[in-house]
Amino acid sequence: LFFAVLSLIWSFSASSNRNGEDSWFKSLFVRKVDPRKDAHSHLLAKKEESNLYKIQFHNVKPECLDAYNKLCEDVLPSIHTNEYYPCELVGTWNTWYGEQDQAVHLWRYRGGYPALTEVMNKLKNNKEFLEYRKERGRMLLSRRNQLLLEFSFWNEPVPREGPNIYELRSYQLRPGTMIEWGNYWARAISYRQQNREAVGGFFSQIGHLYMVHHLWAYKNLQLREDTRNAVWQHEGWNEVVYYTVPLIQHMDSRIMIPMKTSPLQ
Template sequence: MPSRPTPLTALRARPRPLPSSLVTSPRPRAFPTSLVPRAAALSTTAQRASVKDYAAAFLHGSEEAKEHLKQQHSKLVGRHKYVHELQRHQVLPQHVEQYKKLIEGYYRGIHESSEFDARLTGSWEIVVGDVDTFVHIWEYQGLGGFERTKAAIRESRGHLQFFNHEILPLINSRNSQLCTEFKFFPVTDPQERGGLYELRTYDLKPGALLEWEHEWRGGLEARIAAGHTPVACWYAGIGKLHTVHMIWHYASLEARREIRAASWLNDKWSNTVSRTVPLTQSMTSNILKALPYSPMR
């Protein structure tokens, strides 16, 4: 179990700068020779059917190849160094202030204890969007770290009793997802920036993750050039699937408006949008305010 400094403010995350080069696309697939129709041995109807199958395989990939590609999505786009748990607590409105006080002490205790293999990345309150909702992001050393931490919390009567008796009655609903960082967009160092954060969530069409990642990766440079500050980007591996979460930092809502307007002056960004929107089923934006104890704030 890794040791960590006791004070929350002493947190220093591993440096993980945004890569200057983009991840290369996978090699083009070679089609097996068995796909090529042997016209001389086929009837006219069979020839047409076989040629049609070959054309479909050439344009879209064989069914076997497509299935293999789906299985490789995670390996192709994911960083897999850490697992991040994205928690959402929808709090009863009359208990918001009480919740903020109690959750700070509870999460500080977990973060600062060597008993748990977990590191708090950030805690925020949604101030525009799904109000009365709080977002907490935890980092674990892989799925093993997640499982060890949850087991330790269950076995610790003090932690579990406090949450169940003091905090849980204040929460109307809650959910969590286990997410993986994209290779091209790892989580930045927790630091004090001020301003505000935006959490954007994209619900993708099933099977569209790899294509979406390829297209969006190409537009990231245009976003940064316009003044956007990327913080993190994940895709969900457990929980609500086919979901991508991004966090951006802005000095203010007005600064966000100006930067977003500047993005549209770059053809590369508008082209990215036109290619990724058809792959997306829905999009959600929430404006976040970091809580005082949040490492990322």
């Protein structure tokens, strides 16, 4: 059966070629990755800034969530506001819809990997942070992180007043397709600026590779729905969706609520 289906797919693709059409169905199965002469990070990341981002996902024991939030609110802002550490807390949230009892933290390191290393070394001597990490460990079921760069065509995330809800849309791309994704979204982002919903766009460097994260802000879920529906009225948006969907292996959406001390409210 498998070979029969495969034969049908290739027959369909060949027929499309004869008609001079590159069908979406064919693109799901046939994709040529063009050779590159430079890393996609050099081509897609902002040149004027050497910012590195770290995103953390903490799965918290349900009975510990309130205590965990209080712990983060007591400790993380002290690192964020201290010029001794070349890093900033961009935002910190609890997941509302998606994976439950989860916290998401996004940090920015101005100066790239040297700044990250400097912060890590300095925190080893911060007794408050070491106690925070020890106490935090008792509250977590699991945790993971990624190091990210920001796309050159996205806004840099800056503090904003609330109240807002945030959507983190995460895409696992097919290996070798990051440049293609960036080319389409460099045009697509102009369609998604109507309500200042675009907060930041990032791609992974360490951790799960070929991962893209888009961060959006909305006043409420209904405005999110209205905004996402309205974008289909823009000529060209349908093409972006048409050509980028085949690049995705997996996608996920989280609706998140900011913690009290998050710069993104």
